[in-house]
Amino acid sequence: MIRQAKGKTPRRPAKKPSNNQKDPVGVYCRVRPLGAEDEECCIEVISNTTIQLHAPDGLKANRNGEFKETQYSFKKVFGIKTTQGELFEDVAKPLVEDLIHCKNGLLFTYGVTGSGKTYTMTGSPGQGGLLPRSLDMIFNSISPYQAKRYVFKPDDKNGMEVQNQVDALLDRQKRDSQTTVPKTPTTRRIDPEFADMISQEEACKADGVDEDSSYSVFVSYIEIYNNYIYDLLEETHIDPIKPKPPQSKILREDQNHNMYVAGCTEVEVKSTEEAFEVFWRGQKKRRIANTQLNCESSRSHSVFIIKLAQAPLDADGDNVLQDKNQVNVSQLCLVDLAGSERTSRTRAEGSRLREAGNINQSLMTLRTCIEVLRENQMCGTNKMVPYRDSKVTHLFKNYFDGEGKVRMVVCVNPKADDYEETLLVMRFAEMTQEVEVARPVDRPICGFAAGRRQRNQAFKEELTRRLEERGGPLDGESPTVLNQLLQSFPPLPPCEISGPNDDVTLPRLIEALEKRHKIRQMMIEEYNKTANMLKSVLQEQDSNLLSKENFIQEQRGKLGEKDKTLQNQKNEIDRLEKKSKMLEYKIDILQKTTNIYEEDKRSLQHELESREQRLQREMSDKRRMEARMQGIVTDSKLKWEKECERRVNAKQLEMQNKLWVKDEKLKQLKAIVTEGKTENRQPQRPSREKDKVPAKRSASPSPVPTGPPIRPLHRRSHSAGGERWVDHKPTTNVDLDTVLQPNIPNSIKVNAPNEKALSKCDKYVLTHQELASDGEIQTKLIKGEVFKTRGGGQAVQFTDIETLKQENPLAPSRKRRSSETGPDSESNEGDWTDVQTRCSVAVEMRAGSNLGPGYQHHGYQKRRKP
Ligand code: ADP
Ligand code: MG
Secondary structure, rough: OOOOOOOOOOOOOOOOOOOOEEOOOOEEEOOOOOOOOOEOOOOOOOOEEEEEEEEOOOHHHOOOOOOEEEEEEOOOEEOOOOHHHHHHHHOOOOHHHHHHHHOOOEEEEEEOOOOOHHHHHOEEEEEEEEHHHHHHHHHHHHHEEEOOOOOOOEEEOOOEEEHHHHHHHHHHHHHHOOOHHHHHHOOOOOOOOOHHOOOOOOOOOOOOOOOOEEEEEEEEEEEEOEEEEEEEEOOOOOOOOOOOOOOOOOOEOOOOOEEEEOOOOEEEOHHHHHHHHHHHHHHHHHHHHHHHHOOHHHHHHHEEEEEEEEEOOOOOOEEEOOOHHHEEEEEEEEEEEOOOOOHHHHHOOOOHHHHHHHHHHHHHHHHHHHHHHHHHHHOOOOOOHHHHHHHHHHHHHHHHHHOOOOEEEEEEEHHHHHHHHHHHHHHHHHHHHHEEOOOOOOOOOOOOOOOHHHHHHHHHHHHHHHHHHHHOOOOOHHHHHHHHHHHOOOOOOOOOOOOOOOOOHHHHHHHHHHHHHHHHHHHHHHHHHHHHHHHHHHHHHHHHHHHHHHHHHHHHHHHHHOOOOOOHHHHHHHHHHHHHHHHHHHHHHHHHHHHHHHHHHHHHHHHHHHHHHHHHHHHHHHHHHHHHHHHHHHHHHHHHHHHHHHHHHHHHHHHHHHHHHHHHHHHHHHHHHHHHHOOOOOOOOOOOHHOOHHHHHHHHOOOOOOOOHHHHHHHEOOOOOOOOEEOOOOOOOOOOOOOOOOOOOEEEEEOOOOOOHHOOOOOOOOOOEEEEEEEEEEEEEEEEEEOOOOOEEEEEEEEEEEEEOOOOOOOOOOOOOOOOOHHHHHHHOHHHHHHHHHHHHHHHOOOOOOOOOOOOOOOOOOOOOO
């Protein structure tokens, strides 16, 4: 994995890994105690997040109540009793922790002059501010894991390199020889000027420091005054006679687009004291420079930059990994801004007026930038933020554009004089709280196994112990081992020279020493051999370990991949489960709907069936009723027909009787008239041909029609071989043994008249027997003519009745029979003797019909065989 060395300021958003999480700028408020000379207090802390401003009495009167009480809320408010330690705990400690975990931070104090910015940032003796406390916490956390000096070396492009051990050593030697600065003190030896700034009792430490990394701290200290940047740590020869004004620095952008002060001194420091000493040196220089530039310190911004370089140890856990890409640099900027008051408040004259304007210009730009940022973030606009308009904003551009943690301590002096300025400060602070900065992401871990440093240390200890056992340390640090060693050498001869001519002692001594030297050489050789052997064994083990570690790493990678796949699958399963639940739910609903529909269907079918049944029932009822009605109709029709017939017959008889009576009367009248001329002459029957009235003197009224047929019937032609008769003799007739019997030649004899016979003939005669009034049987020959009816049937028109009568001479005769004829005798005859009925039945009946007899026959179609 290739990682870019981090620059002075955080990376740009385009470069940083995707991070959507943002935090608002943390704004804290610190209220300093009222000065001894000030009386009126216009600020009240009403909760640990809110303060209330009261307009001072004078202002209230002047502005006519325009200045009301106003409240301002912050992430936290620190009242006058807040100690430096408490403030550090809340405000700076998280930033230091971030720094150690490779995250950038920016902390600045803002407020009018005299509000306690410098007190908050730097502090005073016995009450160290955020800066010394931050340094102390950093060193407390990383000092066991610090790299040797000059292992990390800043390049001049805001990057950090790792030097090899030899170069680092050479640099260290050079430093030792050049300066009188003592090496990193093992005990704290502190400049009395700032000794009390760093209290050891309140020492705090960051958690989770990576022990397998090496750390180095670098500090820079710059001052921005009048929009110029000055390096406060630059080593310059100050000519006491003709001091040169300090040279300003320029801002540059590194390859990661982070802003940095080009050519700025970065001092590697190894302890809190050393770091604070460097800071103090900068402070002194600042004072001198300010005198040279005729500037008050409250008019300039000071920026103290703490850079922490960290790189993983190599696989042995012995040295820093020689890989620039593995170096991580995080930085914490502690900024003490210039007083925020307006020009009018400064006693500006001449050249100072320009200066004051510029101070305001820097802070104005800061305000504008915050305003635009806020607007962009809140309204989704994309206005250009004018970072470049001032050095301060330009330097910190990446904090707002990129990622990091930004915190601001707003310092306020509750005195009445500051009221109006404090109001402005509050407004700026409120606005700043609404700006959000991307949260820095955790740095990726390096590929080496953890616990390398400890293993290496344990190994070194073990090696020393073994060497001691062998009595081999060469440094002579262990006196017992040295003594043992000395005893193993051949003893030295007496080395006292007896006189100037003693040439025995020295050569003997030389010889003995040479011997010893030889032994020593041999021992060294043996030691080296053993050491080499040990080294190779160790190297082998190391490589074994390394390969195992690699293997473990590989497995870990695989595990990670598997985990990822598992997670993906889990997600997928979750998704599918959700989907299936959804579908189940839908199915449930559909099932319910289906059930409802089915029930509906069932009930409808049921209803349909019942209705059909009812319909069936009603239909059969109707049919039954129809049949019954038909029967009733037929019955009543028949009855009425019969009734009508009976009545007609009765009427006819009545009429005929009347006619007969009249006839008789007429005859009697005639007889009376003609009595004189033809005496004793019996009344004769009138000729049938003459008057066409049947002459019936002694017969009961006969149903002979009174006139010729008036119906327009077609008469059969007589031309074809004379008349042909249908001789109708009912089988019920009694043979009377009479002499005179009609004998009709060429006739068709029938028992009952039939269609066939009638169609062949044109005359018809019925031999009819009936009981006469005197009790004798009387035979009537009822004659008629056969007509073809319009409908194709046959009809008989009765034209004549011949009555044949037998008389018993012994029986008393009745002269007047007419009186005996009446309804009684008629009814006595019975149905079967009724001529008309019989004829009707015989003649007019339609062939094959069940219906009763009738006088007319209509629509008869003679059935012909095909
Ligand atoms: P600034 O830097 O804002 O101009 P200073 O930090 O120089 O203000 O403070 C002005 C004076 O007020 C100093 O003498 C400082 O000791 C004192 N002072 C400021 N804040 C406090 C505080 N919280 N407690 C005690 N004294 C304070
Ligand atoms: Mg100050």
